[in-house]
Amino acid sequence: MASCSRAQVISLYRMLMKESKKFPSYNYRTYALRRVKDGFRENLHVDNPKTLDMLINQARENLAAIKRQVSIGHLYSAQKTIVEIEPHL
């Protein structure tokens, strides 16, 4: 099936990472990046086409949600957190 092709999955992963980097909130940004990476890594060896379909649909829904939440974050942005600016000693 076209939706299960490796290229599609990789492009989905790239889009998710690209959108997650846009979160203005430190907490959400770091969590989204970490979770997406770990999530894709966990399901690296899934073979069953039904499961794959379900996971890909889930990823697509998450991508749409991330895009919406990023816009909301930008509308209601606040100051940056100390950890983002201060260099580590």
Added chain:
Amino acid sequence: MMNGTLSRKLLGSMCGISSRRLSFAQSAVNAVQKQKELIKSRELEKDELRPLYMDFQATTPMDPRVLDAMLPYQVNYYGNPHSRTHAYGWESETAMEKARKQVADLIGADPRETVFTSGATESQQYCVARFYKAKKTHIITTQTEHKCVLDSCRILEAEGFEVTYLPVKNNGLIDLKQLQETIRPDTSLVSIMTVNNEIGVKQPIKEIGHLCRSKNVFFHTDAAQAVGKIPINVNDWKVDLMSISGHKISGPKGVGALYVRRRPRVRIEPLQNGGGQERGLRSGTVPTPLVVGLGAACEIAQQELEYDHKCVTVLANRLVQKIVSEIPDVVKNGDPDQRYPGKIRLSNCLFFLKWESLLMALKDVALSSGSACTSASLEPSYVLRAIGADEDLAHSSIRFGIGRFTTEEDVDYTVEKCIQQVKRLREMSPLWEMVQEGIDLKSIKWTQH
């Protein structure tokens, strides 16, 4: 050797302990008042950087997926879920029932057994303060319960109930044998929280549930800090009543749930009367956006339970090991095994260096020293007193909270600042000098000049 008055002044200005020893009483009180003014609440400036959030027990940031689920019901689908005559009502009702199923699935219950409330405190009121008054009038709870349960018990005592406050062992766990002996033929309810919000210990709920069931006593547990963090099954645990809070599991504030067992039936009196919503137990329009948020938070928590637990354990161990390796004489309160790893309470045995001094020094990190409801008081936490911590340990203890959104950088930054500030404050403390010389502080006889 330092002059007596000089050392008293130094101590008085730096530390603040409500010590009963006369020579310190007055200066201690003055110092404490000065410090009370110093931790003044103020708003952050526009370009001031936000402190790091390490207080996940007090509340949690809302997950973006939860907000995403809630927003449609704030904007377009605004119908009252109890309106039966039009599409607005029907779509709200479907959402509400879906949320109910999501909450019930997380705790292994039936959707008909969950009642939406305004939070865990309201749920406790149903379970404790308004418990069905039958012939049995004895209630058992612990000394480390949340303020709302203790307060409700106090009110019940005034109404004629008899309440036993079980003591806890030094590790924070209750003694099952003692509980068994305390249960009497006229005991109607046992209320014990699953995971303590201050020291993070996990009580043996399964054993307690089985014990209560065998003795025909109702069992209520406050699972606000445990839901979504450890696997819960109300049928395995034989729990009859359970309180759930929304904002502790990355959900919205102002909503919670109450689990009321149907078989065997548990009778509770309604707090709010009116239109008969929520099976007559809690009348009033159910706030659809909030319960949708609670449902989404529960579903996410169920999916992410293992992943979150793994991350939090790694970070918690990192924090504790780093601090303990750099600062000597740090004590971790509570049982080392039977606990939820994300709630750490460290008594930085700073010898009369009060927690306020450390929290003021750590102004870039949002920490606390006790539960949010007791943070206004300067007295040390009653939970620490109950586990038998010494006066000086109780006064110099702070609480670290780690959650889903904490990163390694957060932990490293906190640890670094903490170590820096503790070392600096200890350098300034004459008592620390005395300890280093080997003097046992408890043996000092303070005299009045």
